[in-house]
Structures are given as structure tokens and as C-alpha cells.
Amino acid sequence: MDNFLVISADGHAGLPPEQYRNYLESRYHEQFDSSLAAQMAAAAKAEENFLIKDFNEEWRGNIANGLSGAWDSQVRLDVINADGIAAEVLFPDGITEQNAPPFDAGLGLRPWGVDPELQWAGARAHNRWLAEFCAEAPLRRIGIAVIPLLWDVDLALQEIRWAHKAGLKGLLIPPLMGDKDPYNHPNYYPVWELCQDLGMVIHTHSGPSPAYDFSLPGAMGVYLSEFAWWASRPLWFMIFGGVFEKFPKLKFVIAEVTEFWVPSMLEMMDVRASVKHTSGKLGDFRSNLSMKPSEYFARNCWISASAHFDEGSTAVRHDIGIDRIMWGSDYPHPEGSWPKTAEKMGKYLTGIPESELDLMLSDNAIECYELDREALQQLAKEIGPSRESFREPPSFEGEQKGHSA
């Protein structure tokens, strides 16, 4: 094939908030109606903390026409066609936090300060809309159901079964904050087992954090120093908890946590798991593991590498495992590659061997989500970036450097 097949392992889709009403069970309409204004105000305020106004307005102004792809099927297809992307994994929170599902059922999924019943209702509303949205282009949309797992395992099992039937391919679970049962708790075994059986891929996604006080100096620096840790935290609960030992085909993806630090996370777990004088006093916590932590990662886990996929990411691709990294565009989030996807891909992917690009751009995602390679390749023939796109420009013997500028 002359073109690359490109799958974005990180995209976002969501309705304008008021439209979620149509997908919400009617018994929650009253609460929805009475809380919508407050929710939108809170989202606007959150966005004030997270998105400086000037940056946001300039960004939105330049690309207004493409942003409605967060919920408009045809606009989205036009955008990803132009970006050369054949298929996308779809998380919630469309354009930004302002397109989140109702009742705090978006990326944050915080397990405190919310009504669990309402958060579940919001999650179901999003999942029902998302299933319809994916059904409009099933080859190209890999929908991820929102599952507020910490509240209720039985509801989770029910919703995961529904989501699988409805064509969704995985679930987003909250990271671990607060006082709910952590993911090394046997209570969750039925969830992991069901996901393994159905091939539903489990995800965490960057964004959630404790409730920092953003009026304090440097609070954003603190958030940036920690967001990847919070999103990744379930990994060592699951690995040391023996979850991947017990459910060896379970699939777990960590999305948008940046890549440069992932090797140090893997090293950390391996060092901690190794038998040393210093942990000898701590008793047995390894007999439920037959492999090193990094070996479970290499078998069961992937990194959705989006937004920050740059020279820091490509430098460590072999330390993470070239078969563990799935490139993503993060469309339509402002920190993503769109609307400069071609330019950014060119900048950071040029010079990487094509066999490695094939893995990161599509093969790994095809394996993880069990996608229809043949149909996607047909599509890529039309829209995918040419294989020459990321080749080093030829250098000519005798050419003098520094003259062409």
C-alpha cells in the first residue's frame, strides 16, 4: 500500500450539553432542567482555570467550522478525512469540558461531591448517544462507554453488556481518588472477567485530578506534575493486585499521559517488585505474580499517545515497547494535533522506520480493538498520508549544509 493506515487512538465526542436531554431517561429530566445552567456555568468556570480565554478564543475562532465534528457526523468525517485518519477511538468531552455529559459523567468521573445515581444516568445518556454516533460510521468510530465503576459493580456489569451489544468497544473508568474500593479489590473481578470475555478494552484518560485550589500560586504546575500519575495510578493497583495474572487477556489502555515518563513508571514497578533487602521486611506481595510488572504491561497494556506525541515520545518508544504505543490526534481538543495534523506528524514522525510507524499508527490499535484491517486499508488508500510523507528528505553527497536556508 502506498499510504499509511492511520488510526487515532484518542479522539473526543460529545453533544452540546442541552442536547443530552434527549438521551437521558425521562425520570431525570427535571433534575437535568434545573441543573443545566449551573452545570454550564461550572464547566465555563473549570474552563477558565484550564483554558486561558485568549488562547481558547483564538483557537476556536480559527477552526470554528471543524469543531462541531464533536457531535456532527458529517463534519467529523470531513475533518478526519482531511487529516488522513481512517478511524478513531472516541472518549467523552467533545470540544472541551463544555461538551461533557451531564451530571459530571465526563472524563473526570470524580467519585466525590456528585450524586452516584445521577452520574450513572449521565453516563448512560452519553453512551446511548455515542452508540448512535458510532453506528453512523461503524468502521471509523471506536466508541468508549463511560462507566462510573467505583460506585456500583452490578450497574457496571449491566452497562458493559449493553455497551458491547450496542457496538461500543471499550470503557472509560475513573482513576483512583477518594475512598472507594481500589482496583486491586476482588469486588471488581466480575468486571475484569466480563471485559476479558467480551474483548471490551478498559481505559483511563488524563484529566482527572484531586480538587486543587487553582487560586494558589503554581497550582497549574502542580496539576501538570501530577495528572499523568493520577491517570496511570490504576495500573499498579491492577498489576500488583494480580488482575492481569488472573485475567491474562484483559486489555488496559492509558490515554494521553505523555510518553517520556512511561519508561520510568515501568522501571519503578519492576524495582519495587524485585526482591531486595529493603523490601524483604515487607513480606510477600509477589506470589500472586508470575511475571515482572513490566511484562504484564507488555502483554496487556497500551499507551494512547496523543497531544504530546513529540520528540520526547519518539525518543522512548522502544523503552515503552514499539507494540504498546498507539498514536492519536486528540481531535477536537485544543492540545491535539488538529488542525495541523499533517505538519505535526511530519515534524515528529519523519525518520522513524516505516515498520515502526505502521505499528504506532495502526497495527497496535487494530490488535487492541480487533478492527477490520482490510476495510480500513481500503479506506486508507483514499485518505491516508503517503508513505513518502515521513521519509527523510534525500541528502546529496557534496551538498553543503546551512546554505539552503
Add this chain to the structure above:
Amino acid sequence: MDNFLVISADGHAGLPPEQYRNYLESRYHEQFDSSLAAQMAAAAKAEENFLIKDFNEEWRGNIANGLSGAWDSQVRLDVINADGIAAEVLFPDGITEQNAPPFDAGLGLRPWGVDPELQWAGARAHNRWLAEFCAEAPLRRIGIAVIPLLWDVDLALQEIRWAHKAGLKGLLIPPLMGDKDPYNHPNYYPVWELCQDLGMVIHTHSGPSPAYDFSLPGAMGVYLSEFAWWASRPLWFMIFGGVFEKFPKLKFVIAEVTEFWVPSMLEMMDVRASVKHTSGKLGDFRSNLSMKPSEYFARNCWISASAHFDEGSTAVRHDIGIDRIMWGSDYPHPEGSWPKTAEKMGKYLTGIPESELDLMLSDNAIECYELDREALQQLAKEIGPSRESFREPPSFEGEQKGHSA
């Protein structure tokens, strides 16, 4: 000098629990008496989680004679003389958690589930005993006051002033868990300012963690995966909060967090602080910083490298900064080097250039704690390990490898 001057930047001292009564203000005696049995039972239970019984009993059985150095001045001097250690930094929790100050005023210093007034009382009791203990050998004991800072800044200011007058050299503060004001809060400015003015060194120490459920599979692996993060967490609150910018002579030490991962922590902060597309949307959180995060670390911070100071630590010593690392023995904790200090030093320090050993074994600690170099060097002449101890054995030309075994 023919011997190394060795200062241990991590040691532990504390009374048998019942003896703290003598140092506790009398108005707390009733509560002390009624809670002592429960405290000792809780400590024993905590130790069951953290120290497997067999390991602990064997360890204690072998070295029973030296353990009382946790509180016995002469025993302690005998032990560190034999270890070649001229002076020690003294944190709480003598032998193990069983020698912690009353009312949860030990290393954990948790800011939840305790009575703040009692925790403060326990801290003061420990600090008063520690000041006496240090006064028995002032050249050789660098006492660290326990300061439950999260509860009350005014009490903290008062106790830091007292501790300084009483000859203590620094303070131990709790890491950040729970819902108290974090260390980027301006409320703490008076504390940082006072510490800067008095030259009191601020410390966090590994140990504290959220309340994991240790009955769950792999919980100890989770603890091991996170303890260093929790102990180090105040660092990025203080750096991004501009604390070291505002108080450029403030000194901060992170103790016993293992070293192999410190470079990745520094890289993480620097990457997060760098201007990138991906953080552009997040507004200004750098204008209160004139340097990179790692540059504040290089100027204001040290790592007390104990217990786990091994090949993983020496490999990264230049990435951390050879002037930032202070070796420690962790006596009398079971994960420390004692009673095999000479053997462990030989194993991990041999082959390192002497100028670097001088820094890590004493010069850095002398600078950090403003110690009396001359008097310590006199002492080291008597007890310090010889400079030949850590030289590579000479190799002879023509010698055939593999035959001497």
C-alpha cells in the same frame, strides 16, 4: 586525611513508648495513660503489615544489643563508632513504628483520624526528649523536630523557634494527603521565612501513605509503588508555588525515597514547566519562577540516600547532582545498612572517585546542616573508614581473570 569523614543523613531515634510520658505535658497524661495500650497494639498491628514477623524476629534476635541505641546514648555512640559514622541526622520512629512518639506524631504524621492537639503534644514530647538526647553528644547528633505543620501555622512557628534554640537543626513535615492547605499556599510563607532565617532544614521522609487496605491482594506492591511519590510530593507544590523563588536560601531534604527514580522526577517537572503547545492552553503558571524546576532542586534541595543506596543509586548520582546526595545508614531500621554497614558501603561505593565520595559521605551534609567540619574531621581520624576501603583492588598486568575464584 587518611579516613573518610562519614555523616549519616538518615538515622532514627525514639523512646520506648511508655517513656514518652516523662516528656509529655502533664495535662495530657490521662489521655496518654488511657491510650498507651491501644497505641502499642496499633503499632504492633501496623508492624505486622509492614514487617513480617519472621524477618523482624530474626533481625532483632541477631542485633538485640545494638537496638537500644534508638534511645540509649552510649549504645548509640558505640554502634556508630563501630560503623565509622561521625554524626547522624535523627528522625523519629526509633527501631521501627514501635518506637514512635505518642498520638501518631511519628514519621507518618497523618492529618486525618487523629486529634490535632494530641498530635502536637506528642510531637512536642518527642522534640523535648530529642533535644536532650542530642545535647548528650551535640557534635554527633543532628536532631530533626517533628512539626505537624498542616494543622496550625502559629503553633509551628512557636515550636520551630523553640527547636532552634534547643539545638535541633531541622524539621520533619507531613507530606500532602487529605484536605489541608497544600504547601503552595501563602499561609505557609511565615514558616518558610523563619526556617530560612534560622537555617532550619525542612524534611519529608518516606513512610507516610494513604490508608491502604493491606488485606487486599498486592496492596504492599501498591504501597511500594507510591511511597516515594507521596514523600516527594511537597517538592512540586513548593517549586511551582514559588517557595524557593521567594525564599532562595530555604533548604529542603527528601529522605529515603530511593534514588533511581529521582532523575525522572526532575525531568517530569522540567518538561511540565516548559512552554509547549500542550500546556499553552493552561495559562500562566511560570511567571513566579525565574528558573527551571530542576534548578531550584539543584540549589535548595537534597536527597537523603539511605536504605536503598545501591547500584541503582550510584548509577544516577550525576543525574541527580553529586552535590545533592547525602548518604545515610538508616540505623537502627531493619532496611538500613547496619549492622553490615562496612560490607554494604564496600559493595556499593567501591570504585567511585574519592572526590565524589567525600561529597556524598559528608561534604554535602556539612553544607546542608552547617556542621563543624574541623571537629568532625578530628573524630573521623579515629573512627572513619580508611580511604583505601572503597578503592578498586589493584589489578596486575598479565593477571588472568576468572582464576582467582
